Amino acid sequence: MQRDTLVFDLIQKELERQRHGIELIASENFTSLQVMQAMGNVMTNKYAEGYPGRRYYAGCEIVDQTEQLAIDRLKQIFEIDYANVQPHSGAQANAAVSLAVLQPGDHTLGLDLSMGGHLTHGSAVNYSGKLYQPHFYGVTREEGLVDYDMLEAKAREVKPKLIYCGASAYSRDWDYARIRKVADEVGALVMADIAHPAGLIAKKLLNSPFDHCHFVTSTTHKTLRGPRGGVIMMKKDFENPWGLKDVKGNIRMMSNLLDMAVFPGIQGGPLQHVIAAKAVAFGEILSDDFLVYQQQVQKNAQAMAAAFVEKEYHIISGGTDNHLMLIDLRNKNISGKKAEQVLVQADITANKNMVPYDDKSAFVTSGIRFGVAAITTRGFKEDQMQFVVNAIDQVLMNADNPNIISSVKKQVNEFMEQFTLYPELG
Secondary structure: OOOOHHHHHHHHHHHHHHHHOEEOOOOOOOOOHHHHHHHOOHHHHOOOOEEOOEEOOOOOHHHHHHHHHHHHHHHHHHOOOEEEOOOOOHHHHHHHHHHHHOOOOOEEEEEOHHHOOOHHHOOOOOHHHHOOEEEEEOEOOOOOOEOHHHHHHHHHHHOOOEEEEOOOOOOOOOOHHHHHHHHHHHOOEEEEEOOOOHHHHHOOOOOOOOOOOOEEEEEOOOOOOOOOOEEEEEOOOOEOOOOOEOOOOOEOEHHHHHHHHHHHHHOOOOOHHHHHHHHHHHHHHOOHHHHHHHHHHHHHHHHHHHHHHHOOOEEHHHOOOOOEEEEEOHHHOOOHHHHHHHHHHOOEEOEEEOOOOOOOOOOOOOEEEEEOHHHHHHOOOHHHHHHHHHHHHHHHOOOOOHHHHHHHHHHHHHHHOOOOOOHHHO
C-alpha cells in the first residue's frame, strides 16, 4: 500500500505549527507521547459494543481489561464509585446524562451561553435546547460572578428537573453545595460539567462537585491532558428517583440508566484505542508530577491575569481561580474576532468569546479567552507570562500594522525554541 504522503506531510506541518507558536486556547493541551502512542494502536480495529464482561461481540477479552483499567484509575483519581469512560466527547457525556434523566419537554436550568456557559447546557442551537425546555441563570453585571440569587429564584420559578453547573469561559470556582441545596428544595437533579477545571479538581486545588452533584461529566483533553474524549462519573450510585423497573420488575439503579444512555442510547461501539489512551492519561494523573503541573497551571494563570490587569485589560470577575481568563476588549477598541485573527498572524492562538452582557454577536464578540494549560505543559513558568502578555498587547494595540505583527511573530518563534515539543518525532 502506497504511503499517503499528502496527509502525513500535513501532519508534520501541524507538528511544526504547534512547536513554533504559543497555544492559549483554554480547551487545548499537549498529551504525553505515550498517550498519543496509545491512541494509534491496533485496538482501533476492535468492535466492542457493550461493557467489560458484557459485550455484543467476541474477542473482547483484552479490550475489556484496558477499559476496566481506565475505569478503575478514574475512580481512584476522584475517589468515586461509578465511571463510564466510553463517551466520545464531553458533549456526548452531557447528552447521555440528559437522555438518562430527562424526557422531551422537561425543564432544565443552566448558565447562559453568553455568560460563559456551554452549548450542551440548553443552547437553542443544540439538542439540549431543542428537546428540552431550557432556562438560564447568569453572572452579575458588576463582578462577573455566578449570580446564585438568580439561579435560586429561577429554580423556584420553573422547577427544573435538571440543573447544569459548570462553564466553558468562567474563571472562578463554583459553590456546588449552594446549588445542591436549592436543587433539593425544588426536586431537581444536579449535573456538574467540569470539562475545564477537572485537572485542578483531581488534585484538590478547587472545590469538588462530587459530594453535592448527582452527576459529574468531563472531557479528558483539557486540564486532564489526555486524548480527546469524555467521561461520566458519580460519587455513589443511587436508586433512580422515578422507580423505573426493568422487564423483570427490578428497579434500575442510576448507573444502569447512565450506561444504557451511552450505549445503546447515543453511541455504538466505543473507541477502544482512545479508551486505552485515557487509561494511560489517568495513570499519569495519579502521579505526584501531575500535582506539580496543576499547581503551576494556577500560578501561571494568576501571573498572566495580573500582567493583563497591569496593562488595564478588563478580566471578567477580576482574576482567575483556574486555568483560564475571559477578557472584555471593549476598552481596547478591538473585537474578539479581530483580536483572534491578528494574534494568529503572530503565531499566538486563542479564541474569540462573548462576554457577559455583550453588545456584539457570537460571530464577532467583544471578548477573547486565554488558557495556560498547554503552555504550562510546554514548561512555561510565571516569569514567562510577562513575555506572553507583552506580545499579545503589542499585537492587539497594533492590529493594523503588519510590520509590528511580523516582528512579534519572529520574537514568538525564537522564544519558543527553548521549549521542546515531542523531540522523539524528529
